[in-house]
Amino acid sequence: MLILILLPVAFLLPPGAEAGEIIGGQEAQPHSRPYMAYLKIQRGNETFRCGGFLVAENFVLTAAHCEGDEITVTLGAHRLSEQERSQQKIPVKRQIRHPRYNRETTNNDIMLLQLHHKARLTKKVGLIDLTSAHRRVSPGTMCSVAGWGMTSLTNTTNTLQEVNLSVISDKTCYNRYHYYYRSSMMCAGDPDDQKSVYYGDSGGPLVCCGVAEGIVCKCMENSIEPPVVYTRISHFMPWITDTMRGI
Template identity: 50%
Template sequence: MLLLILLLVAFLLPPGAGAGEIYGGWEARPHSRPYMAYLEIERGDKIARCGGSLVAENFVLTAAHCQGEAITVFLGAHNIDKLIDLRRQKIKVSKMFPHEKYRNRTMINDIMLLKLARPAKLNEHVKTIPMAGPFESLPRGTNCNIAGWGCTVPGDNSSVVSRLREVDVEVLDDDKCTSAFYFPMLMLCAGRPQEGKDAGQGDSGGPLVCKDKVQGVVSKGSTSGTLPGTYTSVSFYSDWIKDTMRRP
């Protein structure tokens, strides 16, 4: 009888409810995304979290709105709450390079590079990922993947997870993300809103990976799971990224 009740409850839950989603996703196979970075951000007496991607031995790509007073990067992590993990690398950020024209109100130019205090040790659990080049075409309907340690239940900040989760989404037409603050070319529109699949709060800064490259950075994930998310277009900022990585 108890099993029958549990099955009925699970069946009656709305899409995206309960454990198991980034929004509408699943737990990633441990260390299958070796480029993923977990960011612990200090802001006064509070700690915030974001995602990122290791794009060079000493640089992590993330969102400009993930900046803080200090940031610690964790690489090679799957369960961020695991006290001891010999595969995990904990590295302080020595310099933050948010885009000079980032605007919090509109989220325009929401991109940032983090220079690590020491280079990451690359191995099977920690690897870099290539980025999209300038003006690289990304056709609508392209299948992509997003991952993160953010919320699993829309609107519930307490639903953040300790284990990396992922979900597959697709690139959508710009008009699907049309709003007062959506800027074509600078941004990408992606998700599977009809299935409740998208990035959520806490996934900010994580990579939108399409064709084995970082094509976008999570900027504005859906707060409801029913609208597509907005991603900063890496291709548009390719020159800015290269120039910034050369800075002392």
């Protein structure tokens, strides 16, 4: 099964969008997001990519659908095609999906990756703060998301891209995704402003006021334009905390 965020429809690209842009966004300032993790996922004979983010020296948070037979995490990266001295490549020791993850509905699409060894924290490899339990971000709040996902149906990018997105009300998202939308989810992306994530951005963080509030999850197949569904991290803070403490 392909790791995807949106159906590959050409009209997602705004007029004038160029290769190298997350949909409607731009290249991130190099190493301005030291918590970002690139996941190389081996599943059978196929290789996939996802995003993630460093939440402890030995843990990366990502989406449950980014699971694989083997996963290698790259930290400190900006341009994947270059052997940057800042990069740290660490194999994943253990993949810990949420026990109630549902592949069909994408509910509880969250996973902790325990690294084989601790990351070395530097100016270009660092942690991001997580939200607090049960916190809900107000609609209209401007947040951002970044990733190395595809920029169109045929183009991939090896340079970290970012885009600003506004949080959408639960009511609006429920009206659109009522068969799937749960209180453990949140939405971001103005439907009148064609900016969004795309293939390969799964697992990356939705960051609001410097805090990770959401995770790019696997959206429903009818999700062809913003807003896009994210896993609401605050809903899972007790599980995240207990899981990391218990290992």
